[in-house]
Amino acid sequence: MSTKAFKNEKIEHYKRQFENAKVAVVADYRGLSVEEITTLRRKLQAESGDLTVTKNTLTKIATKGTDFEVIESLLKGPTAVAFGYGDEVTAAKVLAGFIKEAKKCEIVGAVLDGKVLSKQEAEKLATMPSKEELYAKILGSINSPASGITYSVNGVISALVRAIAAVRDTKAQ
Numbered sequence: 001m002s003t004k005a006f007k008n009e010k011i012e013h014y015k016r017q018f019e020n021a022k023v024a025v026v027a028d029y030r031g032l033s034v035e036e037i038t039t040l041r042r043k044l045q046a047e048s049g050d051l052t053v054t055k056n057t058l059t060k061i062a063t064k065g066t067d068f069e070v071i072e073s074l075l076k077g078p079t080a081v082a083f084g085y086g087d088e089v090t091a092a093k094v095l096a097g098f099i100k101e102a103k104k105c106e107i108v109g110a111v112l113d114g115k116v117l118s119k120q121e122a123e124k125l126a127t128m129p130s131k132e133e134l135y136a137k138i139l140g141s142i143n144s145p146a147s148g149i150t151y152s153v154n155g156v157i158s159a160l161v162r163a164i165a166a167v168r169d170t171k172a173q
Contacts, residue, residue: 007058014062017052021083024068024111025092025122029053029080031104037080040098047094048086054079067114074109074116087130088112096126 018024029037041051056075063069071081084091092110099105110122117125129137 010055010058011062014052014054014059015066017050017081017083018063018066018068020085021068022086022112023084023088023091023125024071025082025084025095025125026071026074026108026110027080027082027095027099027105028077028108029105030078032102036102036104040082040095043094043098044082044091047090048084049091049094050083050085051095052081052083054081068111070114070116071111074111076108079108080105087132089125089128089130092122092126093130096123 032040037051037053044051054075056079059075059079059081060072063071082091082095092107095107099107107119107122107126109119110117110125112125
């Protein structure tokens with residue numbers, strides 16, 4: 001039986017996680033062994049995230065007055081929460097990838113910007129590109145016309161140099 005002090009400590013721990021998180025992805029972790037949960041936690045930690053197996057009532061108390069208070073509707077049954085501290089997409093990607101690989105457990109939903117995402121929306125979140133990928137695509141798009149102009153100008157100059165060299169070679173003979 002848990003003591004009041006232990007429960008308060010857990011609530012404070014959950015509060016800190018929710019305060020620092022940009023997204024919380026809720027999963028039903030039934031079927032996962034302790035070893036698999038630990039593996040998933042390590043994968044999330046490597047990507048600026050974390051995984052916590054939560055007690056639903058303590059989570060409800062911890063989220064009171066925060067943007068994550070709406071998570072209450074997702075807390076049914078055995079619950080694990082994947083937190084994303086860096087990118088909003090990464091936690092969902094890692095969790096979805098793990099579920100696909102392990103063929104166990106499932107995403108229940110997520111909370112992003114104070115809004116509840118359904119299971120389908122949370123799974124779509126996992127397929128979105130991360131901020132870094134979006135930045136790379138934008139820079140590639142911006143850089144593409146400049147590269148094209150550079151290659152075109154270099155091509156004209158190279159052709160001119162080859163033509164002058166050919167004229168020089170014919171006059172030298």
